[in-house]
Every structure is written in structure tokens, then in C-alpha cells.
Amino acid sequence: MEAPQKRCRKSVVWEHFHLETPNKVRCMYCDRQLAYFNNTSSMMRHLRSTHPAILQCAEDGNIPPVPRPATDTAGPSKQGRQRELDEALVDMVVKDLQPFTIVEDEGFMAFVNKLDPSYVLPSRKALKTMVTERYNISKEKTMEDLKKADFVSLTADMWSSINMDGYLGVTCHYITPEAKLATVVLGVRRFYQTHTAQHLMEAKALLMAEWGITTKVQCMVTDNASNMIFSAQLLNLRHVPCFAHNLNLIVKKALDQTPLINEI
Numbered sequence: 001m002e003a004p005q006k007r008c009r010k011s012v013v014w015e016h017f018h019l020e021t022p023n024k025v026r027c028m029y030c031d032r033q034l035a036y037f038n039n040t041s042s043m044m045r046h047l048r049s050t051h052p053a054i055l056q057c058a059e060d061g062n063i064p065p066v067p068r069p070a071t072d073t074a075g076p077s078k079q080g081r082q083r084e085l086d087e088a089l090v091d092m093v094v095k096d097l098q099p100f101t102i103v104e105d106e107g108f109m110a111f112v113n114k115l116d117p118s119y120v121l122p123s124r125k126a127l128k129t130m131v132t133e134r135y136n137i138s139k140e141k142t143m144e145d146l147k148k149a150d151f152v153s154l155t156a157d158m159w160s161s162i163n164m165d166g167y168l169g170v171t172c173h174y175i176t177p178e179a180k181l182a183t184v185v186l187g188v189r190r191f192y193q194t195h196t197a198q199h200l201m202e203a204k205a206l207l208m209a210e211w212g213i214t215t216k217v218q219c220m221v222t223d224n225a226s227n228m229i230f231s232a233q234l235l236n237l238r239h240v241p242c243f244a245h246n247l248n249l250i251v252k253k254a255l256d257q258t259p260l261i262n263e264i
Helices: 041-050 052-060 074-096 099-105 107-113 126-148 197-210 227-234 243-256 259-263
Strands: 018-021 026-028 034-035 152-160 166-175 183-189 217-222 238-241
Touching: 026 041, 026 152, 034 041, 034 126, 041 052, 041 074, 041 126, 074 099, 074 126, 074 238, 099 107, 099 126, 126 183, 152 197, 166 197, 183 197, 197 227, 217 227, 227 238
Parallel strands: 152 217, 217 238
Antiparallel strands: 018 026, 026 034, 152 166, 166 183
């Protein structure tokens, strides 16, 4: 049964979509479902890229064509191409750490249009929604993989930005059923509290609970900072000093004790 539709709608796109759930809409012409967060930009993009004739009729004040059933084969390749390029755009933004506003840059828009004039770039907000959906899907898959792992280990680090904003990063390492080493970043969180062992312990405990690994963690690798070591002890976890950090300290101390090198 379809969810009751809200009545405070003014956009023309609502003549072409059903509200399936508070956060999902379905196209009347091809049955494609889209995420909905009180913004119609993704629906407008869908109409422009997949059903331009219908949108043109609506904008001209004419009666749009009768909705086609999902089995109609008209225009599937174009819709598939749009979806394929959307996925490629999300890949680029995630891998290259690009800002969502890249889709509003004139040079980028011109470049994309030159590559494929039929591709309709998503809005900044729509791109953010697409990236969020990709993250949620990846997180769900990773959590399923973590359920299969008997034990995991964590690495954690704390640092400050150029503006002296504190950040805590926690990474999880485990062996897959195929005997392969896997690594996943559990989170990089802004740290507003003072960097005490108690606050660090609480933040790490929340991440462990969020990912469902509280009872699986065997050890935690950090630098030799006292607050990091004590936070692991508060979690009743074995603490392992970071080898790379220790090696760096050894080299620095050796260099400091070599006057000849310091004079170079």
C-alpha cells in the first residue's frame, strides 16, 4: 500500500512521482526509486535525463503522456548510461576527495558536456545524497564482513589541524574467511573534548559499539602518548606500541646525538 502523499507540494515533478516512504519516491513512468529528503532536485534530474518529452509537455502546459509500465523498453539505455555516469562521478569524488561543489564549477561542467552532452550533472545536494548512499551501502557490507571475523585489532591516532582542531582516527584490521588481511576506517571524528584518557576511551568505545566489534577487539596499536596508552587500559585492551612511531623516535634520537650530522 502506498504511503499517503504530503499535500504541501508545488513542484511540477510531483505530477510524475509517487511518495513510497518518507524518504523514497518512485517514478510513474519507469518505476525507478529515488531518495527523497525534502528536495526535488533528484526527481527533476531524472525527468530531464530519462523523460525529457514528458517534462517538456508539463512545462508547456500540455497533458503529458500516459505513464508507461516498467516493462516498456523505451529509453532504457539512456537511463542506464545516466546511472553509470552517476556512479563514476561518485567514485571520482570519493577517491580524489573532491568537494561536492565541483558539479557547479564552470570548467568541470564544460568538460563533462564535451565528453557526453546527454549527461545531466547532479546538483551539489543530490551528489551529497548519492555519496551518503554509497557510504551507507559500503558500511553495511563491511559490517557483514566484520560479523564473520572472530577477532580484530585497532589502530588509533590523534592529531590537530592547522587551526588546532583535534581529530581522532580509528582503523580496524581483520582476517577474512579467505585468509586475506582487510582494513577499514571506522571513523575520523572531530574531537571537541579535552584529550584525556577517559574522553578517548569513551569515543573509541562508541565507535566499537557502532560497528558491532566491542567483544572482538584483541589489541590496540597507538603511539606512546600516555593518554592513548591509558585509554586502551580503560577499555581492558592489550596495548601495542606503534613500530613506525618507535622507529622514528630512535632515528631522531640517534641524529640528535651525532654532532657531525647536526652541523650539516
